[in-house]
Amino acid sequence: MNYENAYNEAKFLAGLRRYGEAEEAFHSTFNSLELHVKDCRSLEKGNEIRHLVRSWAKENGSDSSKVEAAVKLLRRYLFLQMLIAQIYELGEEETKKQTRWGYCMITYVLATELMRSLDDIEVLQIENAYIRTHYGVLLGKAGRWYEAHRRLDEAAAYLSRSMTRCNSPVSWAIIDLHRAEVFLLSAQNELKKNSTILQDPEVRRKSLAFLNSTHQLLERAKERLTIEQRKNVWWWTWLYELQLTACVCVAKLGCHREKAILKKEGTNHCRFGCEEGMECVGSLRRGQQLSELDPFRQSRLVSLFMQFMKYRKKCNNHYDKTIETHCNTLQAAKESLQIAVDRRNDDNSNKKQDERVSDYVNSVLESAKKQLNTQL
Numbered sequence: 001m002n003y004e005n006a007y008n009e010a011k012f013l014a015g016l017r018r019y020g021e022a023e024e025a026f027h028s029t030f031n032s033l034e035l036h037v038k039d040c041r042s043l044e045k046g047n048e049i050r051h052l053v054r055s056w057a058k059e060n061g062s063d064s065s066k067v068e069a070a071v072k073l074l075r076r077y078l079f080l081q082m083l084i085a086q087i088y089e090l091g092e093e094e095t096k097k098q099t100r101w102g103y104c105m106i107t108y109v110l111a112t113e114l115m116r117s118l119d120d121i122e123v124l125q126i127e128n129a130y131i132r133t134h135y136g137v138l139l140g141k142a143g144r145w146y147e148a149h150r151r152l153d154e155a156a157a158y159l160s161r162s163m164t165r166c167n168s169p170v171s172w173a174i175i176d177l178h179r180a181e182v183f184l185l186s187a188q189n190e191l192k193k194n195s196t197i198l199q200d201p202e203v204r205r206k207s208l209a210f211l212n213s214t215h216q217l218l219e220r221a222k223e224r225l226t227i228e229q230r231k232n233v234w235w236w237t238w239l240y241e242l243q244l245t246a247c248v249c250v251a252k253l254g255c256h257r258e259k260a261i262l263k264k265e266g267t268n269h270c271r272f273g274c275e276e277g278m279e280c281v282g283s284l285r286r287g288q289q290l291s292e293l294d295p296f297r298q299s300r301l302v303s304l305f306m307q308f309m310k311y312r313k314k315c316n317n318h319y320d321k322t323i324e325t326h327c328n329t330l331q332a333a334k335e336s337l338q339i340a341v342d343r344r345n346d347d348n349s350n351k352k353q354d355e356r357v358s359d360y361v362n363s364v365l366e367s368a369k370k371q372l373n374t375q376l
Contacts, residue, residue: 003029003069007076014080017296019087026077033070034060037077040106049106050113057117064119071118074111075131078104082138101142108135126165128158133178140182143189148182170232173224177235180217180242186210187249207253214246233290237297240287244304247280251311280308281369288365292358299337302361306330309368326368333364 006029013022030037035056040049060066085100111131118124136151156175165171187210190203221239225232284305291297309327336357 003033003066003073006032007069007073010073010080011076014076014083017083019080019084022080023084026073026080029073030070030077033066033073035070037074037107037110040110041103049109053110053113057114061117067114067117068120068123071111071114071123071127074107074114075127075134078107078111078131079134081107082134101138104135104138108138122163125158125162129155129162129165129171129175132158133175137178137181140185143185145182145186149179152179152182169224169227170235173221174235176217176221176224177238177242180214180221183210183214183217184242184245184249187214187246191249191252204253207249211246211249211253214242218243218246231290237287237290237294240283240290241297241300241304243283244280244287244301244308247283248304248307248311251280251308254311280305284365284369288362295337295340295357298358298361299334302330302334302337302365305365305368306334329364330368333361336360 006025010022010025010029013019013025027038040052057067060070081100081103085097085104088094088097088100108131111127115124115127118127132151132155136148136155138148139145139151140148152175155178156172159171159175160166187207190207190210193203218239225235225239284301287301288298291301306327309330313324313327340353340357
């Protein structure tokens with residue numbers, strides 16, 4: 001069996017967000033490798049999982065290409081499970097999300113144990129950098145911040161030892177983006193606290209410190225991505241999405257800020273005002289240009305911008321009907337994009353309908369951005 005083709009097929013299906021088909025493709029390939037990943041889900045202890053992998057490696061370790069294929073497939077399978085968990089998180093299906101996180105952790109144990117059988121040192125460095133980056137974000141989502149940063153440090157260490165990737169700006173930018181995501185998750189965790197606690201200067205300083213770290217990492221990632229002549233749409237769009245999320249966090253923090261505290265908490269990057277509003281508009285505009293043909297990404301950007309506008313409204317001392325109107329039209333735009341996403345998932349995509357939705361969303365966003373610009 002050509003494992004490279006099987007890997008690319010599963011990766012392609014995941015890229016199209018056909019997660020069910022991608023998962024089936026992975027399981028089919030694992031079965032052809034006689035690596036029964038689904039059976040590991042019933043194992044509760046890490047030692048049992050490691051014993052299963054060692055037995056497989058003892059039988060197949062002589063075939064280096066087979067071991068390498070298994071490691072790559074497991075790493076990509078872990079990422080797929082994270083994407084499926086994200087869908088459940090958006091749908092607020094907590095039990096299903098936790099189940100997928102459990103699959104991720106089992107897959108991580110499988111992959112890292114199997115890496116002991118890899119002969120190619122270069123492949124070992126690269127795969128360790130990839131999988132520890134994924135796992136670091138997973139730990140961040142689980143609220144295990146110190147472990148998350150430790151895994152990202154390990155990923156950076158493995159990347160620095162790689163002969164082919166150590167000088168790759170994109171590879172280092174990806175780790176920066178994941179670090180920024182973990183800091184952003186930490187800030188969001190602080191902002192979940194009630195408004196009374198958010199008035200505490202210590203809590204507010206902690207939140208601002210996380211947001212400052214996020215800002216610095218995103219700026220560094222942007223510089224590294226700029227070095228590449230060809231613009232990678234996936235990573236650039238994600239960069240703008242993280243920037244928008246950071247703007248939403250700062251706006252939310254601004255809603256709980258008293259005027260007396262505002263003067264004491266001035267900071268170059270994380271203050272709610274003109275600079276932060278302009279950054280939000282800029283990130284939205286650039287992200288919108290890159291994700292024009294992807295309604296799923298567009299819906300995420302629209303949702304973030306809508307949240308930002310809502311917090312703007314809350315921060316105003318007087319009732320602003322104009323902002324509320326824009327929030328309502330943004331909600332309608334988000335729903336239109338969700339319908340377009342559902343059509344694509346059901347293979348009923350209609351090019352003309354998608355173009356009409358795209359034009360409508362663009363007009364709504366332009367109107368909202370103009371309104372925000374007049375307030376800056």
